Amino acid sequence: xxxxxxxxxxxxxxxxxxxxxxxxxxxxxxxxxxxxxxxxxxxxxxxxxxxxxxxxxxxxxxxxxxxxxxxxxxxxxxxxxxxxxxxxxxxxxxxxxxxxxxxxxxxxxxxxxxxxxxxxxxxxxxxxxxxxxxxxxxxxxxxxxxxxxxxxxxxxxxxxxxxxxxxxxxxxxxxxxxxxxxxxxxxxxxxxxxxxxxxxxxxxxxxxxxxxxxxxxxxxxx
Numbered sequence: 011x012x013x014x015x016x017x018x019x020x021x022x023x024x025x026x027x028x029x030x031x032x033x034x035x036x037x038x039x040x041x042x043x044x045x046x047x048x049x050x051x052x053x054x055x056x057x058x059x060x061x062x063x064x065x066x067x068x069x070x071x072x073x074x075x076x077x078x079x080x081x082x083x084x085x086x087x088x089x090x091x092x093x094x095x096x097x098x099x100x101x102x103x104x105x106x107x108x109x110x111x112x113x114x115x116x117x118x119x120x121x122x123x124x125x126x127x128x129x130x131x132x133x134x135x136x137x138x139x140x141x142x143x144x145x146x147x148x149x150x151x152x153x154x155x156x157x158x159x160x161x162x163x164x165x166x167x168x169x170x171x172x173x174x175x176x177x178x179x180x181x182x183x184x185x186x187x188x189x190x191x192x193x194x195x196x197x198x199x200x201x202x203x204x205x206x207x208x209x210x211x212x213x214x215x216x217x218x219x220x221x222x223x224x225x226x227x228x229x230x231x232x
Contacts, residue, residue: 014171019163021048021178028182028198038185045160051180052157052167059210060091060154062168068149073124073142081149083135091154093217095137097127098148107139176205 015021022044029038038044056062068081083089097105107130124144130137139149157168167174179202186195 015174015178016166016171017163018048018160018165018167021160021167021174022163024175024178025181025185028178029185030194038181038188044181047181047184048177049157049159050184051177052160052169054180055169055173055176055206055209056154056157057088058206059213060088061170061173061209061213062155062157063093063152064155066151066153068151069146070139070143070149071146072144073121079127079139079142081137081139081151083132083137083151083153084155086155086158087151088154088156089135093152093154095130095152096150097139098150099126099145100147173205173209176202176209179205 015024025038025044025048038047064087066084066087070081071078073079083092092109095107095109097107099105105126105128107127110129110131112131112133121142123141125141126145127139127141127143127147127149129140131140132138137149137151155168158165160167167177169177179198183195183199183202186192186198
């Protein structure tokens with residue numbers, strides 16, 4: 011039976027159970043080190059699997075001045091993790107925006123001919139709507155996000171509970187390496203990488219099923 015780790019405290023207790031006896035040079039006895047390692051593990055898991063998704067919405071007004079057509083990607087979003095971007099007008103009609111590469115097309119927005127945005131291009135973390143909006147609406151960005159830092163013992167990871175053992179495995183790998191426990195290090199690292207493969211496969215299947223649904227935007231925005 012799988013024990014799901016619900017809180018940061020559960021994850022730390024699991025770390026202790028897995029790491030076993032400590033050696034004289036164990037830096038992980040310092041709670042600051044344990045906290046840092048588990049949080050590093052969270053980021054590594056999410057970066058390798060892109061298992062966390064979020065919907066961000068930004069209200070956009072009628073274009074009146076320079077830069078009014080720009081929406082900035084949130085800090086917690088992966089810049090290369092955009093799944094889709096939608097324009098929602100005042101009647102709740104959805105238009106999926108297509109991205110184009112400015113290297114192959116002029117990116118000069120014709121501000122004299124505003125309309126309903128149907129495309130976008132990116133410069134860094136800025137998303138430029140084209141054409142510029144003729145009416146107010148909402149931009150909805152659906153994409154992969156980074157995890158929130160675990161600080162308090164009661165905090166819960168955004169990683170689904172069945173896979174919260176993976177950041178713990180990551181921390182245990184680092185502890186075994188610090189303690190010169192090379193056999194344990196190799197075994198635990200192999201378990202960690204296998205878990206990454208399993209979670210990545212689940213995310214891929216789940217994302218494929220969602221993308222095939224005809225009412226994909228309405229389900230996500232509802």
